[in-house]
Amino acid sequence: MDTIIFTELLEKGRRLLRGGHREEAANTLNRAESLWRGAAGADAQGSERLQAKLDLLNELRIEASSLLNEAMILLGDFRPLSHRIENLLTEHPLHERLWAQLLRVRYLMGEPTKALDTYRRASMTLREELDVTPGPLLQRLYQAVLSHDDEMMRFPRRLPILGAEQN
Structure with a gap:
């Protein structure tokens, strides 16, 4: 997964949702979520610094999912x-x-x-x-x-x- 693309899509989706552009936000957040294939670094072992970055990515994944849920709720889906x-x-x-x-x-x-x-x-x-x-x-x-x-x-x-x- 390309973390830069994911974080850009997440931020764009967040802005769209806050701006009331629900359908476009849902599409953008769906694209962000689709980049994931499991937990970040599930098989990785490394330093505490690496683990902290992986934990942050996993939290951002949950945020993307939650924002997509919110967009779907607001769309009545x-x-x-x-x-x-x-x-x-x-x-x-x-x-x-x-x-x-x-x-x-x-x-x-x-x-x-x-x-x-x-x-x-x-x-x-x-x-x-x-x-x-x-x-x-x-x-x-x-x-x-x-x-x-x-x-x-x-x-x-x-x-x-x-x-x-x-x-």
Whole structure:
């Protein structure tokens, strides 16, 4: 994989999504994600410095996947997302943003009970693995499910989905 091309596509996709260009962002982020064939350096052994760079690349991969999920949510492309996010959570069960996206997708698909179950699973996983409770994003989305706040679920303004306020 060419890391320069990947990081350029990731940054372009991030900018497009923040700018409201959802479809173009999804296409760009899909191209970035398609460059991956597994975890960076899965077979590599080296210095701590090399490992730190590989860890960063793997975090950027998760970010690209998460941003692609967000673009798909904003486009209303829910059907493939539930399964896709579940697969990502199998690999990365401690990423709250992925749990938040799964909760939103299930709610937006008309499955509020499954959305609440997703919150409970996230809470249990975080408690068992890290001894923490869900962060503000998951807590606010949980409250949005309970209050049937469709607007919050579709367009979660002022929530740290993209690293900045979303328009």
